[in-house]
Amino acid sequence: MKNNLIHRVEIGREPPFSKTKNREQDNTQLKAGLKTLGM
Secondary structure (H helix, E strand, O other), X not given: OHHHHHHHXXXXXXXXXHHHHHHXXXXXXXXXXXXXXXX
């Protein structure tokens, strides 16, 4: 359900093959941000 929503939002904005890679980058940046906050 959640993935479908994400997919719909991203249609027309970027090719599907780069979606997963961008998602991984976002997760890495999020983890780095949380580490900076000390969480």
